[in-house]
Amino acid sequence: MTLPSVRILHNATDVLRRVFGYESFRDGQQEIIEHVVAGGDALVLMPTGGGKSLCYQIPALVRPGTGVVVSPLIALMQNQVDALRALGVQAGFLNSTQQADERRAVEAAFLAGELDLLYLAPERLRVRATTELLDQGEIALFAIDEAHCVAQWGHDFRPDYLLLSELRQHWPEVPRVALTATATPATHQEIMARLGLENARHLVADFDRPNIQYRIVAKNDPKAQLLELLRTEHPGDAGIVYCLSRSSVEKIADFLVTNGIAALPYHAGLDARTRAEHQARFLREDGLVMVATIAFGMGIDKPDVRFVAHLDLPKSVEGYYQETGRAGRDGLRSTAWLAYGLQDVVQLRRLIDGSEGDAAHRRRLSSHLDAMLALCETVECRRVGLLAYFGQENTAACGNCDTCLQPQQTWDATVPAQKLLSAVLRLQRERRQKFGAGHIVDILLGRRTPKVGQHGHDSLTVFGIGTELSEAEWRGVVRQLLAQGLLAVEGEHGTLVPTDESAEVLRKQRTVAMRREPKRLSRSAAAAPGKARRAAPADLPxxxxxxxxxxxxxxxxxxxxxxxxxxxxxxxxxxxxxxxxxxxxxxxxxxxxxxxxxxxxxxxxxxxxxxxxxxxxxxxxxxxxxxxxxxxxxx
The missing domain is CATH 1.10.150.80 (HRDC domain)
Incomplete structure (x- = not known):
């Protein structure tokens, strides 16, 4: 190691100990921090709770000048600054929530060289007064947090982030470090290209969060399932429950409160003051449950979130990983729990078909959903599949997910698949009709419902040929056929239609294996720490x-x-x-x-x-x- 590197490392390590109270860096941090302190650019992909912030906070404290952090998290800047000030770091922010005198005080501190870190929203860089202010001060580095927002391939694209490509042109001597917890290899490449970081030092850390237990269950009675999870495994714990719609958020929050669990709603339909109040309470109080749409959560730095529950299917693996990553930032044992069913798949397929954008955009959304469905329906270790999605191959089974704790079984569903596809095809060809899953299942089970009788579907040759399976099992068949691309959803009513691949099954040219619906994981298995490659922290004596x-x-x-x-x-x-x-x-x-x-x-x-x-x-x-x-x- 060269002498300058020894000096840089000594200073960075000194800051790590004196300011943050830690004796040693985690894997990869030291190399990146040393590189940025020396004036180099960096691109950091590191899981939530992995220590990303130190990769720019420590260089900002070692290098002369103020570290400028570009972040989309306006509502959380005050908390980020409070946390730094508690460590003795001089930090401030500039955003639209401030009064004029507050902004002037922060600007004066920056110009006087009294700030170690200054937080800005990306849209402020479009304001000429901001660039003029930055030009008058000394900048230690630019940190671009939540850098996946620049990628259109990703799940959380923000147009304002495209402006950040101009940082290199305007301040060519200032090092830049882009950071994210959520990036596939494709998103990684897009971040690099859009921000001009081809020559940067890249750190792709281990994406594994061994303290999180991943569990995915078939949706039966989701409110009751959620209540059981909270009462039996997480009584009094802080957690987040994600729902797809605003109305679902309100209903679930009311349901939890009625059942004695402290819960608050959060969605874009609430006024800004209510959202801010609920977010502040969640961050400050112990044991609150936030029921929210995905409008809530990015950058939430609450370390003791013990569970993240999804009551609707996430649209992508990236979104799922980021949302579940809000659990267990402190490294202690936590749960990522998802309940999903057939209607989730139908609804998301329908949303994709009706989405704005060109065919390429819809294909991109479909590929995201296909990957999420594959993760849900896998019989292999969930963590292995999750890490593989982010390019982390050849990992061993974790022993701390539902498919490891209760190994899954498959069954030959070729004949049931043929029966269901045949029913869909006969309705379409013989009657020129299309129906949703519920009606198809009624036909297969031989139910003479008013709707079946109205359309004369009890005279079809497929009527009553599926009594060997229950209604729940047939709905599982539909769900898995959709997941395997052997069935598709069409129109606003979610009618089922065959795909090009369906013909192979009907002609007996392709067998269909399906995941058998597992029994509910026992409480003892759910609570087990498992055999994670890095053991989750033990409970206190x-x-x-x-x-x-x-x-x-x-x-x-x-x-x-x-x-x-x-x-x-x-x-x-x-x-x-x-x-x-x-x-x-x-x-x-x-x-x-x-x-x-x-x-x-x-x-x-x-x-x-x-x-x-x-x-x-x-x-x-x-x-x-x-x-x-x-x-x-x-x-």
Whole structure:
């Protein structure tokens, strides 16, 4: 290693220890940080919770000038800045939520060289006053967060991100680092091309999140299924429930509240003030469940989200991975749970057919959905399939997903597939009619419903030929035929039509294997940590649990006094380590991961006092050195 590199590494490592309270870098961080500090460009693909932010925060603190962070997350900038200030980092932001005097104060601090980091929304770079401001100050680097937003191939394209290609032309000497947690090889290439990062240093980290248990179940009674999950596996835990529509969000939130679970809705139909209030409460309070559309979540830096549940099928694997990645950012055991059914597939196919854009755009959407369906219907390890989608091949089965914990079975569904396809084809050819899945299943089961009788479908040769399967099993056959491209959805009513490949099945030129609907995973299996390649963090020893709860009570009241989220004080993982170690001095406390110099000076003695009181069996109705005896569960 050259002498300049040793100097750079020493400074970066010093910042890591003093400011952030960690002894060593994670895989790949050191190389990227050293490269950016030396003035090089970088493209970082790293999973949520993997430490992406340090790849620009530390270089911004080591290099002269202010690190400018371009982020689409206006609603979260205040929390990001609060978290940095709690570490002793001088940070600020400029966005449309500020009053004029607030903006002027931040601008003055930037011009005076008093800011380590400045957060901007991408659209602000279109404002001439912003570029003129940046030209007058010293810029340490540009960090482009959520860089997948520049890629039209990706799932979250933002036109404003296309402007960021001009950063190199306007500030050619300033290094740029683009970062994302969600990128397939195709998206990776598009980010590189659109931002002009062909010569940048690339870091593609391991996308695995071994602490997350992935589970996908057939949708039966989704509200009841969700309620059981929350009551049996995550009582009192913070989590996110994703729904496809605004009305579903409202209904599910009301349902959870009625059943004694603290829940809030979040969707684009709510006014901005309500959305901001609900988001703030979710970040600041313990144990809240946010029921939301995908309008919620990007950049949510709440480390103790213990579960992410989907009640509707995500449109892409990228979206699913990003959304589930909001669970367990602290590395502790968490759940990603998805319930999906036939109607989800029909609805998404219909949305794709009616979407704006050209045929290529619809093909792109269809390919995203096909990949998501393949993940849902796989009989192999879900994690292996998920990682393969992001280009991470040759991984071993994880032992911590539903298909590993309860191995799946396949069955020869060729004959049922022929019966169903034949029913669809006969209706289309003999009667010139098309119907949805429910009516087709009624015909196969021989049900003389009013609709069947009205159209005379009880006279069809396929009427009643499918009594060997139940209605639920037939709906599973339809769903899997759609997933395999052997059946398609057409029109706004979601009617079923054969595909070109259907003929091969009907002519007995192709067999059809299907995934047998599994029985519900037992609670003991669901709770098992599994055999992840990197074991999920162990639970606290029983004797440390009261200490941990004492520390959480102190943290909650302290956070409420300061008006910041609890994780800004300390993450759960740090409190767990403190509870397990029970340090008796400030020097011993400083050795705990996540306890940097600023937090040690600010909170160190309070923590030692809390540990002493916990050891003596004192009541835990408030934090040491605080006159606050208020509940920590308010807004």
């Amino acid at each position: 029983e004797e440390a649990v009261p200490v941990f709860e004492r520390l959480r009570a102190w943290r909650g009241a302290t956070a409420k006094e300061q008006g910041v989220p609890a994780y800004v004080i300390f993450h759960d993982a740090t409190l767990r380590e403190i509870a397990a170690r029970v340090p008796s001095s400030l020097a011993a406390l400083a050795e705990v991961n996540g306890v940097g110099e600023n937090k040690l000076a600010k909170y160190g003695q309070q923590i030692l006092d809390a540990l002493a009181q916990a050891d003596s069996g004192a009541e835990t109705d408030g934090p040491p050195h605080s006159d606050c005896g208020r509940s920590v569960s308010g807004p």
